[in-house]
Amino acid sequence: MTGDEDVTAGDVLPCGRPTAPLLELVLEGRVHPPDDERDERDEHQRTCPHCRALVDDVERRWSAVTASLVEPETPPADLVDAVMGRVRALGPRTGRVVLPGDRGETRVRGVVLQRVAEEAAGRVPGVSLALVRDVGEGTGGAPAALVLSLVAVHGRDLPALAELVRREVGAALAAVVGVDGVRVDVRVDDLAVG
Amino acid sequence: MPGSVRGASAAGLADADDTALVARAQEGYTAAFEELVRRHQARAFTLAFRLLADRGDAQDAVQEAFVKAWTKLPGFDGRAAFSTWLHRVVVNQCMSTLRRRRPVPVPDDVERPAPVRTEQVVEERARGRALRRGVAGLPDDLRAALVLTTVLEQGYDEAGLLLGVPASTVRGRVARARRTLTAEMEGWS
Numbered sequence: 001m002t003g004d005e006d007v008t009a010g011d012v013l014p015c016g017r018p019t020a021p022l023l024e025l026v027l028e029g030r031v032h033p034p035d036d037e038r039d040e041r042d043e044h045q046r047t048c049p050h051c052r053a054l055v056d057d058v059e060r061r062w063s064a065v066t067a068s069l070v071e072p073e074t075p076p077a078d079l080v081d082a083v084m085g086r087v088r089a090l091g092p093r094t095g096r097v098v099l100p101g102d103r104g105e106t107r108v109r110g111v112v113l114q115r116v117a118e119e120a121a122g123r124v125p126g127v128s129l130a131l132v133r134d135v136g137e138g139t140g141g142a143p144a145a146l147v148l149s150l151v152a153v154h155g156r157d158l159p160a161l162a163e164l165v166r167r168e169v170g171a172a173l174a175a176v177v178g179v180d181g182v183r184v185d186v187r188v189d190d191l192a193v194g
Numbered sequence: 195m196p197g198s199v200r201g202a203s204a205a206g207l208a209d210a211d212d213t214a215l216v217a218r219a220q221e222g223y224t225a226a227f228e229e230l231v232r233r234h235q236a237r238a239f240t241l242a243f244r245l246l247a248d249r250g251d252a253q254d255a256v257q258e259a260f261v262k263a264w265t266k267l268p269g270f271d272g273r274a275a276f277s278t279w280l281h282r283v284v285v286n287q288c289m290s291t292l293r294r295r296r297p298v299p300v301p302d303d304v305e306r307p308a309p310v311r312t313e314q315v316v317e318e319r320a321r322g323r324a325l326r327r328g329v330a331g332l333p334d335d336l337r338a339a340l341v342l343t344t345v346l347e348q349g350y351d352e353a354g355l356l357l358g359v360p361a362s363t364v365r366g367r368v369a370r371a372r373r374t375l376t377a378e379m380e381g382w383s
Contacts, residue, residue, distance in 0.1 A: 023376075027372040028365060028369040029365065029369070062372065062376070064325060066344045067322070068321070068322040068325040068326050068329075069340075069341065070345055071322060072237065072240050073239055073243050074236070075236055075239035076249075079235050079239065079253065079256065080231050080235060082257050083231050083257055083260040083261060084224065084231065086257070087227060087260075090261075090264070133222060134221070134222020134223070145222060147222040147223060183221070185221065
């Protein structure tokens with residue numbers, strides 16, 4: 001590794017060619033394997049051992065730079081928590097629904113869906129509290145999904161309760177807002193005891 | 195808590211691929227987004243750190259970029275990989291940080307490097323550090339062109355779109371960056 005001649009140091013290569021033009025070709029990314037049509041070296045530069053040594057040397061150094069750049073850094077330990085703290089603080093996304101009509105469209109903001117869903121879920125026996133966490137907006141403004149957090153009354157069959165909530169919320173959205181097929185994801189976050 | 199709903203759901207997220215997580219996150223699942231953040235934080239942070247050459251700035255930029263990614267996620271159409279889309283958000287955030295902090299300060303933990311001599315740097319690791327210092331000491335526009343084409347392996351056209359300059363300018367900047375760094379490596383064997 002030591003004692004190698006520094007081929008980039010001189011102005012002229014041992015073959016008599018100046019170093020600078022070939023170095024420029026390499027640095028500008030215009031040197032490719034000889035059978036690659038993008039290779040801009042002349043015939044001498046492709047075959048001469050001194051010219052090839054220069055290219056190899058620069059490429060070798062360059063691969064060290066690339067390797068050092070892609071080597072992963074350790075992110076700050078609290079990055080995920082910091083991001084998610086801010087994401088959760090934003091609250092539900094304000095999704096919206098666009099209802100097409102013959103004489104113009106109707107837009108309903110996510111907060112309206114939220115109120116309708118919370119009110120419908122809150123009336124289901126066995127639900128102590130219902131909160132919409134998020135309103136997902138589908139492509140073109142079609143409603144995609146609601147994420148609903150529940151506090152359920154202790155002692156209930158939770159999967160059955162979730163299914164009932166899903167049905168009631170779906171029916172309310174269809175009746176009040178006029179949208180069908182909204183996906184309702186239910187999260188039972190806590191139980192109300194006693 | 196094996197067998198519990200919470201445990202099963204967490205395991206499910208860890209097993210899900212990015213596309214599935216993105217779909218869930220688009221529906222509003224913050225837990226799915228959290229898994230995406232966990233997966234992509236190292237690459238995003240490395241990218242920001244290389245672009246900004248300052249750990250604190252990189253942390254702020256990545257945090258901001260992830261929050262933006264969350265708010266923009268419903269508009270992500272899935273034509274590109276999530277990682278590609280995310281890196282674009284990170285790069286845009288970093289470029290706006292760079293624009294704000296002009297004129298260019300010398301990075302806080304980095305002295306403008308003198309040409310690195312073989313006798314100063316023997317170990318590969320030390321060389322890696324020296325190289326990264328060299329890159330950190332480059333002018334912002336050269337460093338950005340270099341980082342996008344090496345770390346993200348972008349072509350000149352793609353990097354030009356992100357940086358808002360023609361591809362030929364990116365090529366010129368990469369060449370200047372390479373020239374500077376190659377000169378700094380003078381004497382390395």
